[in-house]
Amino acid sequence: MRKPGQVFLVGAGPGDPELLTLKAVRLLGCAQAVVYDRLVSAEVLALAPPLARMVPVGKAPKVHPVPQEQINEILIDLALDGLTVVRLKGGDPLVFGRGSEEVAALNAAGIPVEIAPGITAAQGVAAATGVPLTHRGLANGLRFVTGHCRDDRPLDLDWPGLADPDTTLVVYMGAANIAEIAARLTGQGMPASLPVLAVASATTPRERRLVSRLDRIADEAAAAQFSGPVLFVIGRVVSLYQSCPAEILAMLAARPVQEAAYA
Amino acid sequence: MRKPGQVFLVGAGPGDPELLTLKAVRLLGCAQAVVYDRLVSAEVLALAPPLARMVPVGKAPKVHPVPQEQINEILIDLALDGLTVVRLKGGDPLVFGRGSEEVAALNAAGIPVEIAPGITAAQGVAAATGVPLTHRGLANGLRFVTGHCRDDRPLDLDWPGLADPDTTLVVYMGAANIAEIAARLTGQGMPASLPVLAVASATTPRERRLVSRLDRIADEAAAAQFSGPVLFVIGRVVSLYQSCPAEILAMLAARPVQEAAYA
Numbered sequence: 351m352r353k354p355g356q357v358f359l360v361g362a363g364p365g366d367p368e369l370l371t372l373k374a375v376r377l378l379g380c381a382q383a384v385v386y387d388r389l390v391s392a393e394v395l396a397l398a399p400p401l402a403r404m405v406p407v408g409k410a411p412k413v414h415p416v417p418q419e420q421i422n423e424i425l426i427d428l429a430l431d432g433l434t435v436v437r438l439k440g441g442d443p444l445v446f447g448r449g450s451e452e453v454a455a456l457n458a459a460g461i462p463v464e465i466a467p468g469i470t471a472a473q474g475v476a477a478a479t480g481v482p483l484t485h486r487g488l489a490n491g492l493r494f495v496t497g498h499c500r501d502d503r504p505l506d507l508d509w510p511g512l513a514d515p516d517t518t519l520v521v522y523m524g525a526a527n528i529a530e531i532a533a534r535l536t537g538q539g540m541p542a543s544l545p546v547l548a549v550a551s552a553t554t555p556r557e558r559r560l561v562s563r564l565d566r567i568a569d570e571a572a573a574a575q576f577s578g579p580v581l582f583v584i585g586r587v588v589s590l591y592q593s594c595p596a597e598i599l600a601m602l603a604a605r606p607v608q609e610a611a612y613a
Numbered sequence: 614m615r616k617p618g619q620v621f622l623v624g625a626g627p628g629d630p631e632l633l634t635l636k637a638v639r640l641l642g643c644a645q646a647v648v649y650d651r652l653v654s655a656e657v658l659a660l661a662p663p664l665a666r667m668v669p670v671g672k673a674p675k676v677h678p679v680p681q682e683q684i685n686e687i688l689i690d691l692a693l694d695g696l697t698v699v700r701l702k703g704g705d706p707l708v709f710g711r712g713s714e715e716v717a718a719l720n721a722a723g724i725p726v727e728i729a730p731g732i733t734a735a736q737g738v739a740a741a742t743g744v745p746l747t748h749r750g751l752a753n754g755l756r757f758v759t760g761h762c763r764d765d766r767p768l769d770l771d772w773p774g775l776a777d778p779d780t781t782l783v784v785y786m787g788a789a790n791i792a793e794i795a796a797r798l799t800g801q802g803m804p805a806s807l808p809v810l811a812v813a814s815a816t817t818p819r820e821r822r823l824v825s826r827l828d829r830i831a832d833e834a835a836a837a838q839f840s841g842p843v844l845f846v847i848g849r850v851v852s853l854y855q856s857c858p859a860e861i862l863a864m865l866a867a868r869p870v871q872e873a874a875y876a
Contacts, residue, residue: 369635369636371631372630445739447747465741476728477706482713484759485714491759493780496747
């Protein structure tokens with residue numbers, strides 16, 4: 351039996367190929383097989399050697415062409431063939447990426463795994479739009495949740511805990527459920543006028559942005575008919591967006607600025 | 614008067630120079646001046662051109678050799694001299710980095726700013742240790758807070774909201790206050806046996822790790838006498854650490870696994 355290969359679990363970042371890390375580029379350049387998700391761009395895939403075996407296992411919301419268990423099997427089989435395998439995921443493999451499930455399956459099969467982090471979508475959105483994820487006086491912390499349910503089950507989130515106006519709330523995979531999310535947050539006392547930034551396909555040439563408020567985001571995002579993944583940033587930091595509507599800026603100016611807990 | 618230069622606000626990542634993005638490396642290579650924080654390593658600074666003007670403005674907890682207002686002035690002055698300035702910060706400039714304050718000051722002075730994100734410490738810790746930030750059945754979301762107070766004031770965090778066992782809690786800059794943080798969380802009902810991972814100088818050759826539990830982390834972290842920045846990861850995901858103590862694994866095995874809300 352051959353010596354098994356190794357699997358590198360690599361974050362491809364939010365979209366812009368220049369946001370790959372040096373480590374991701376090096377590992378891609380050594381790959382003999384690349385197992386990649388739907389959101390990884392052609393420009394990034396082009397960094398793999400011409401003879402590498404390219405294996406798409408794209409997942410879309412509510413469509414799983416390749417179930418997770420089968421992805422695990424593909425990775426194990428390629429590594430047992432002695433190949434150096436790069437498992438390439440959009441964003442960061444350990445932030446809503448199910449990367450740790452693949453690590454567990456590979457570990458159980460005795461295959462060495464190394465992880466390379468990637469810029470996650472929230473960071474791409476922040477850098478592209480200038481909306482910070484934390485800011486003294488506007489947000490002293492940061493929270494990431496997913497707005498996507500498995501198997502059409504209801505969203506099961508800690509709504510009272512999420513309704514914290516001093517924390518920036520970032521919703522991944524929330525396009526289908528943003529109406530419910532916004533309604534639940536206002537139901538817990540978040541101001542209807544709280545600004546919301548929605549960005550589709552952030553850091554790519556197809557990027558589209560919308561600045562709205564909690565009570566209008568669902569209608570306005572639906573009207574925008576975004577394609578590609580949409581990220582929602584909910585919180586007072588959105589007031590720092592360069593072209594934030596004047597009514598939102600006025601609402602924030604009327605509110606006394608709190609001193610945040612960090613230096 | 615000369616045409617003003619431009620400022621690039623660049624994330625240097627958690628420490629390992631290979632975790633810089635391609636964009637960060639490109640911008641550093643073009644810099645005529647580099648204004649950098651204490652946590653940026655010599656290997657990263659070596660990527661700047663030999664003739665670039667290097668300006669340290671290092672901040673340490675409770676020591677501010679250069680106040681933020683003065684850093685803003687330095688950036689403005691260098692840009693008004695017509696220079697291409699890279700403002701280099703550890704981690705990501707928009708996650709606890711005060712980057713947005715610098716952006717606001719530069720915007721007010723009419724100086725163009727562009728932002729390049731960086732891998733934040735939590736992502737570096739996750740990739741280095743294999744402890745994911747989310748994992749189906751263990752954490753359906755993720756929260757970042759800072760445990761550092763300005764001017765020795767008491768910590769002002771949303772303790773009831775933070776005590777959510779379904780969310781991974783990451784504490785930045787918490788070494789000085791971890792005893793209070795742990796006590797507050799258990800006071801809000803978080804289990805005393807909840808696992809905690811502490812990592813100092815993550816992704817660098819000086820990296821040190823400690824796996825503990827909520828009721829012991831303060832004593833054990835103090836005993837470890839960490840140097841360098843320490844990040845705390847609090848939550849059930851820590852049970853996935855490769856060498857997690859058996860007692861913590863047993864505690865988690867005894868708890869029924871919840872189905873998380875994400876696919």
